[in-house]
Amino acid sequence: MKRFSGLNLFAEAFNGHKGWPEHWPDKAPKAAYDVIIIGAGGHGLGAAYYLAAKYGITNVCVIEKGWLGGGNAGRNTTIIRSNYLYDESAHLYDHAVKLWDGLSQELNYNVMYSKRGVLMLAHNVHDIQSFKRHIHANRLNGVDNEWLSTEACKAYCPPLDISPNARHPVLGGALQRRGGTARHDSVAWGYARGAVARGVDIIQNCAVTGIRRGPDGAVIGVETEKGFIGAKKIGVSAAGSTSLVMRMAGLDFPLESYPLQALVSEPVKPIFPCVVMSNTVHAYISQSDKGELVIGAGTDAYVSYSQRGALHIIEHTLAAICEIFPIFTRMRMLRTWGGIVDVTPDRSPILAKTPVPGLYVNCGWGTGGFKATPGAADLLAHTIAHDAPHAINAPFNLDRFRNGRLIDEAAAAAVAH
Amino acid sequence: MSGYRLAAGGRIDRSRPLAFSFDGQGYQGFAGDSLASALVASGVTLFGRSFKYHRPRGLVGMGPEEPNALVTVDRGPARITPNLRAPQVALHDGLQAKSQNRWPSLKFDVAALNDVFGALFPAGFYNKTFMWPRSAWEKLYEPVIRQLAGLGDSPVARDPDHYDATYAHCEVLVVGGGIAGITATLEAAAHGGRVILIDEQDELGGGALADPVQWAALDALKEKLAAAGNVTVMTRTTAFGYYHQNFIGATQSLTDHLAPADASGPRERLWRIRAGEVVLAQGAIERPLVFNGNDVPGVMLASAGRMLALRYGVAVGHAVVVMAAHDSGWRDALALAGAGVHVAAIIDVRNVVGADLADAARDAGIAVHIGCAITAVHGRHAVTGVTFAANGTGPACKLACDAVLMAGGWTPSVHLWSHAKGSLTWSEAWGAYLPGTPIENCRAVGAGAGAWDMGHGVVTAVLPSHIDVRAQKAFVDFQNDVKARDIHLAVQEGMRSIEHIKRYTTNGMATDQGKTSNLNGLQIASAALGRPVEQIGLTTFRPPYTPQTFGALMGHHKDALFQPVRKSPIDEWATEHGAVFENVSNWRRARYFPRGGEDMDAAVLRECAAVRRSVGIFDASTLGKIEVVGPDAAEFLNRMYTNPWKGLQPGRCRYGLLLREDGFITDDGVSARMADDRFHLTTTTGGAARVLGMMEDYLQTEWSDLDVWLTSTTEQWAVIALQGPRARDVIAPLVSGIDLGAEAFPHMAVREGTIAGVPTRLFRVSFTGELGFEINVPASEGRKVWEEVWDAGQAHGITAYGTETMHVLRAEKGFIIVGQDTDGTMTPYDMGLDWAVGKKKPDFVGKRSLARPDMGLPGRKQFIGLLTEDPQDLLEEGAQVVADPDAPMPMPMIGHVTSSYRSAALGRTIALAVIADGRARIGQTIFVPMPGKVIRATVTAPMFYDAEGSRLNA
Amino acid sequence: MILIHCPYCEEDRPEVEFTYGGEAHIARPLDPGALDDRQWETYLYIRRNPRGAHAERWRHAHGCARFFNAVRDTVTDRFEVTYKTGEPRPAGDTK
Numbered sequence A: 001m002k003r004f005s006g007l008n009l010f011a012e013a014f015n016g017h018k019g020w021p022e023h024w025p026d027k028a029p030k031a032a033y034d035v036i037i038i039g040a041g042g043h044g045l046g047a048a049y050y051l052a053a054k055y056g057i058t059n060v061c062v063i064e065k066g067w068l069g070g071g072n073a074g075r076n077t078t079i080i081r082s083n084y085l086y087d088e089s090a091h092l093y094d095h096a097v098k099l100w101d102g103l104s105q106e107l108n109y110n111v112m113y114s115k116r117g118v119l120m121l122a123h124n125v126h127d128i129q130s131f132k133r134h135i136h137a138n139r140l141n142g143v144d145n146e147w148l149s150t151e152a153c154k155a156y157c158p159p160l161d162i163s164p165n166a167r168h169p170v171l172g173g174a175l176q177r178r179g180g181t182a183r184h185d186s187v188a189w190g191y192a193r194g195a196v197a198r199g200v201d202i203i204q205n206c207a208v209t210g211i212r213r214g215p216d217g218a219v220i221g222v223e224t225e226k227g228f229i230g231a232k233k234i235g236v237s238a239a240g241s242t243s244l245v246m247r248m249a250g251l252d253f254p255l256e257s258y259p260l261q262a263l264v265s266e267p268v269k270p271i272f273p274c275v276v277m278s279n280t281v282h283a284y285i286s287q288s289d290k291g292e293l294v295i296g297a298g299t300d301a302y303v304s305y306s307q308r309g310a311l312h313i314i315e316h317t318l319a320a321i322c323e324i325f326p327i328f329t330r331m332r333m334l335r336t337w338g339g340i341v342d343v344t345p346d347r348s349p350i351l352a353k354t355p356v357p358g359l360y361v362n363c364g365w366g367t368g369g370f371k372a373t374p375g376a377a378d379l380l381a382h383t384i385a386h387d388a389p390h391a392i393n394a395p396f397n398l399d400r401f402r403n404g405r406l407i408d409e410a411a412a413a414a415v416a417h
Numbered sequence B: 001m002s003g004y005r006l007a008a009g010g011r012i013d014r015s016r017p018l019a020f021s022f023d024g025q026g027y028q029g030f031a032g033d034s035l036a037s038a039l040v041a042s043g044v045t046l047f048g049r050s051f052k053y054h055r056p057r058g059l060v061g062m063g064p065e066e067p068n069a070l071v072t073v074d075r076g077p078a079r080i081t082p083n084l085r086a087p088q089v090a091l092h093d094g095l096q097a098k099s100q101n102r103w104p105s106l107k108f109d110v111a112a113l114n115d116v117f118g119a120l121f122p123a124g125f126y127n128k129t130f131m132w133p134r135s136a137w138e139k140l141y142e143p144v145i146r147q148l149a150g151l152g153d154s155p156v157a158r159d160p161d162h163y164d165a166t167y168a169h170c171e172v173l174v175v176g177g178g179i180a181g182i183t184a185t186l187e188a189a190a191h192g193g194r195v196i197l198i199d200e201q202d203e204l205g206g207g208a209l210a211d212p213v214q215w216a217a218l219d220a221l222k223e224k225l226a227a228a229g230n231v232t233v234m235t236r237t238t239a240f241g242y243y244h245q246n247f248i249g250a251t252q253s254l255t256d257h258l259a260p261a262d263a264s265g266p267r268e269r270l271w272r273i274r275a276g277e278v279v280l281a282q283g284a285i286e287r288p289l290v291f292n293g294n295d296v297p298g299v300m301l302a303s304a305g306r307m308l309a310l311r312y313g314v315a316v317g318h319a320v321v322v323m324a325a326h327d328s329g330w331r332d333a334l335a336l337a338g339a340g341v342h343v344a345a346i347i348d349v350r351n352v353v354g355a356d357l358a359d360a361a362r363d364a365g366i367a368v369h370i371g372c373a374i375t376a377v378h379g380r381h382a383v384t385g386v387t388f389a390a391n392g393t394g395p396a397c398k399l400a401c402d403a404v405l406m407a408g409g410w411t412p413s414v415h416l417w418s419h420a421k422g423s424l425t426w427s428e429a430w431g432a433y434l435p436g437t438p439i440e441n442c443r444a445v446g447a448g449a450g451a452w453d454m455g456h457g458v459v460t461a462v463l464p465s466h467i468d469v470r471a472q473k474a475f476v477d478f479q480n481d482v483k484a485r486d487i488h489l490a491v492q493e494g495m496r497s498i499e500h501i502k503r504y505t506t507n508g509m510a511t512d513q514g515k516t517s518n519l520n521g522l523q524i525a526s527a528a529l530g531r532p533v534e535q536i537g538l539t540t541f542r543p544p545y546t547p548q549t550f551g552a553l554m555g556h557h558k559d560a561l562f563q564p565v566r567k568s569p570i571d572e573w574a575t576e577h578g579a580v581f582e583n584v585s586n587w588r589r590a591r592y593f594p595r596g597g598e599d600m601d602a603a604v605l606r607e608c609a610a611v612r613r614s615v616g617i618f619d620a621s622t623l624g625k626i627e628v629v630g631p632d633a634a635e636f637l638n639r640m641y642t643n644p645w646k647g648l649q650p651g652r653c654r655y656g657l658l659l660r661e662d663g664f665i666t667d668d669g670v671s672a673r674m675a676d677d678r679f680h681l682t683t684t685t686g687g688a689a690r691v692l693g694m695m696e697d698y699l700q701t702e703w704s705d706l707d708v709w710l711t712s713t714t715e716q717w718a719v720i721a722l723q724g725p726r727a728r729d730v731i732a733p734l735v736s737g738i739d740l741g742a743e744a745f746p747h748m749a750v751r752e753g754t755i756a757g758v759p760t761r762l763f764r765v766s767f768t769g770e771l772g773f774e775i776n777v778p779a780s781e782g783r784k785v786w787e788e789v790w791d792a793g794q795a796h797g798i799t800a801y802g803t804e805t806m807h808v809l810r811a812e813k814g815f816i817i818v819g820q821d822t823d824g825t826m827t828p829y830d831m832g833l834d835w836a837v838g839k840k841k842p843d844f845v846g847k848r849s850l851a852r853p854d855m856g857l858p859g860r861k862q863f864i865g866l867l868t869e870d871p872q873d874l875l876e877e878g879a880q881v882v883a884d885p886d887a888p889m890p891m892p893m894i895g896h897v898t899s900s901y902r903s904a905a906l907g908r909t910i911a912l913a914v915i916a917d918g919r920a921r922i923g924q925t926i927f928v929p930m931p932g933k934v935i936r937a938t939v940t941a942p943m944f945y946d947a948e949g950s951r952l953n954a
Numbered sequence C: 001m002i003l004i005h006c007p008y009c010e011e012d013r014p015e016v017e018f019t020y021g022g023e024a025h026i027a028r029p030l031d032p033g034a035l036d037d038r039q040w041e042t043y044l045y046i047r048r049n050p051r052g053a054h055a056e057r058w059r060h061a062h063g064c065a066r067f068f069n070a071v072r073d074t075v076t077d078r079f080e081v082t083y084k085t086g087e088p089r090p091a092g093d094t095k
């Protein structure tokens, strides 16, 4: 790996940039590995990186059916925050946020983590109660999250409409200053480059089609489009496709896969300084370094792998954005796309051992796993290396669906009354 | 020829001059001009600055493919639109446009320094640097990068325009109004049925508009369209997305082409069209050629030069050079020459060109250089000449010229086809992908289908040159400043999939979405990888085909129509009486009724005291209501709710608790048995629709053998809650047909009769702990009855109260609010509602889940009351409770405050909370750590007032 | 916006008239109390979530308000068939 630095860039500029090597050379798979990771998203690549860099396991292969980073890792709206309510979630996501800090330096790859602040808007008394609950719980968990008055929200995010006559007036907001965004592709690429530099193989365009188990039930390898590859341990990090992969090992999972759409506007000069989320109005927005307004929609209504998404979802999303930011009605939507997100019954992830020996799973991140990328990757690596979960991910097990100890963040933001 | 306007020709109306401005400078054009044609006619070559290097740029294309000539149009206050393509901006009198992404001026842009140091900023450079020192990314680098990026400025004020949205249905939808599209429309129309033809331009004709030879035929076709009774033609309408089952999204521009003073009505209209068949006749877009200097202003597509000359009567230059790899460049050159434009030379990279073309060129006096390629373009803000050489490597020849036209072949527009998941097949002849097999009922015609004779050409990646590609300023994506060498670098760095190359270089990610760059990028990548194009793939086409206004997609869904506000029949009365409202789900509810200068606290204390002292009146109409009717009604409710229902006598009410199947509380409400086979259910305000849906689900899909009917009656009934010791006295004179006596009409009973002459279902229920009634009357009579009760109450000191007082009064009694005191993770046992669970019932929704191992473990949160040590300390709702306030961070939390108020009755604050093993902690002290202080409180039972219930049974 | 054929109304209507009801043919056990925790978990949470033909429930919420079943391909989103509640899943469909 050739180090990235201003100096090297400068030197290469005089060399026509001929000296930059491949990020991840094309490899033929070996006959067997200590660990195979299925899925080269941010989580899977990161897990391979940490296995090699932190847990000393370098005989690792990441197998990807398409091109690395082409799943949700490269399709999300990159919102990063950790102001989750329950202790389990707060610790999980904050583990990730701590790793985001310094990730560029660790990987020697600028992932452009930008603590632009994530502001969540409260539009009714129930929102206020719920946000205050988050803020107080976060404070005692050492996670930053603060209450902003309506005027302070406006000062923090000038495009906001705070008219009291709005259909959903802004009554205040919860701000996590350490929250923000990062460059999604760079995260996947940085981990891939870092993993490869430490001996990991990445095999792209090679779908895993089966998981082979030995007489004792433990995994012995995977069937792929390029043939059988042996493995002592297998980590599944296949996001939207997890149900399909787990079925290869004979496991039925508590997951459903839904399309989730997002869109960007044409780029404009800086206008939007932070990330704003409104659960009541269903709008999420930030501005990328390039100048595009990045806007997230809700999931489509039905289970699907089509990555197509429906127009009325886009209409509702933009109506919601314009409701809170009426100055944007003349902006223009440039590009829409969709990903497939895997959702658990309590909308919290599963990061655990499975009933099959040697098989580990990281899934169920639904609409919110980008922010967890470094944390999930590290914890998956830990769980595989030790054949036991870390204390942080121990609660995110499969047993909870049987014993009822769910971690239901969405329910905690419940909207009855 | 005056300036660059040709003496004759074009479809402009020379009798109607129009004045307009660009960057503050006044110009003149004609009706029928676009902003681009009018500026070119005025000798303007510099239109904008590129995204990354801020290089000076001119016009490239005359349609949606235009990457460079982006302008901001100012139609008066708050009507500013950035990033519009000059060729697509119709000229009108007084048009004001300005250039973008430059400072201080278009001619002198400081940020063009980027270009000087361009070697430092190759593809992917930002991944490689800006990492030191660690904090500098956010503080220094990112803000600077952001300032340099972006194109125009966002609007900053609320848009005064409005937008329309509608639906259309047709048998056949034709997208694209060129000759092929019009022909397909007429064919379809002949079969009868509704046919819609849409085109993004302001007149039909497509490519034929640049070909006067076809104008007579075009006019004839248009007449036929007009004569067909079943054809709807919509111009200025862009089909931007092709969705499932022939559902097409299109936007129609309605006013932007008019001077602001002439504009009225909506600015744009969104059409959602469902078509039996879709015919795509989107045509093809010309490809630029990739060579050193191809971005100097004045280098543009040959098709643009042709369009300017023949549609707009504008010469792109006084000495034009055509750089061709395709026959169409020759035809365009000849057409230009025919229109009076001086074409100095045609340079063709091919070694062999049809003799007919070569002869015709020579006849037209055009110099011809076969087998040659341009290796340099001279000029900075405008072309001054080119250097070319045989095969790019022979001896250099210089040629003076002021415009260069590129003819690199054609790319059929398969955008919509691909949205609809139709397959694509690679065509060597076109050097492009063509529509293959459709999935929807859809077909492609004309140039967009590859079914049009554009002539022959060769496909080139980069024109041959003696200069190393790394040293060339040979652009592939003009707007994003992607050069051929960036694609080589991406490949060198291991990017092998076209998606990686695209993302690494940003090729095709500009506002033109790669309309001119995708195919060239693919060819270059193919050459660099040494693999055929088909193996490298194609990036996916996603809606929209061209950028679409947020406003059009928002349509009518704004302000009050964003989500219509639901208002109760008493809402106007409340408004008249000064209520302050709050939003509760989609309803707005009166929160309190301040008097004089009262703030909420003062008003609520007064309202609370009044209810406990005499009587208060409260609008409970928003409560969800469901009429459950049928012989199996009681059995049905028995299965749905935790409580037993079968033994409930007609005329009696019961508090019902509803769980989800996972055992957690989802709703509650008091319901009444009106008759053996009829129940009047109430739900929470926000839960009504969810509960009805859930009940219908069980009824229809699990227990369809039960004979029960469910009807939402939420909006049928106005509900007037009358609460307080004088409540009976207030209604007594108004009620007939009901014995109001305490014995005859006990707490938790329901009676039917009349009140103020209106039929009523009168509930004796209490959410306040006082003697109380909930008067249900038909919604239409709600306000009348409310006012009569109000009048009758005057003698008793009746006070109107809102939701806030309701919350306080119920909290004093420890009545829960689902969604506030519960959060979707609480069981009946957690909430101390064991009494509401029918122990003997074999089953009810959620029962089995309550028996899961974790649901009975110690340590679950339980519902309790809290009294702060200092009776004036008001806990914050949501505040966390701890057992040890000195514990280190992260501090173990045992629960949180769910409700907290100042109680008028108790003269102190009270709170409700859920805390781990709460009931076992009653009497103990717990701590609420707040910023700067720790509040101590005692755990109590969740009951602060009249524990025996003597008042509500009065 | 997909079109859905309501087997009760016998009409193709746009998606926005309907609500989705999850995987079909997961009958609520007649005696939940007789199930062990694993079986109850399966009933509550385990879903097939297939790529391809998926039997699922829809409700014509803004129409006849009835629940019905459908087999839809989750890769193309195309409906193969819709049928009334209580009718068996049509044959011919594998998985």
Ligand SMILES: Cc1cc2nc3c(=O)[nH]c(=O)nc-3n(C[C@H](O)[C@H](O)[C@H](O)COP(=O)(O)OP(=O)(O)OC[C@H]3O[C@@H](n4cnc5c(N)ncnc54)[C@H](O)[C@@H]3O)c2cc1C
Pocket (backbone or CB within 6 Å): A038, A039, A040, A041, A042, A043, A044, A063, A064, A065, A066, A067, A068, A069, A070, A071, A072, A073, A074, A075, A076, A077, A078, A079, A080, A206, A207, A208, A209, A237, A238, A239, A240, A241, A242, A245, A260, A261, A262, A296, A337, A338, A339, A340, A341, A365, A366, A367, A368, A369, A370, A371, A372
């Ligand atoms: C539109 C959208 C917006 C989002 N916005 C946010 C946001 O703002 N903030 C946030 O925190 N999260 C967000 N998310 C969620 C986030 O993207 C995901 O939770 C996260 O990316 C999932 O982890 P991953 O990166 O490893 O997944 P992926 O990148 O999806 O990785 C899984 C990989 O597994 C591969 N795979 C699957 N099956 C096989 C097989 N059989 N063989 C080989 N390989 C296989 C896939 O091809 C894929 O590359 C969003 C998601 C979407 C779709």
Ligand SMILES: [Zn+2]
Pocket (backbone or CB within 6 Å): C006, C007, C008, C009, C010, C060, C063, C064, C065, C066
């Ligand atoms: Zn129906």
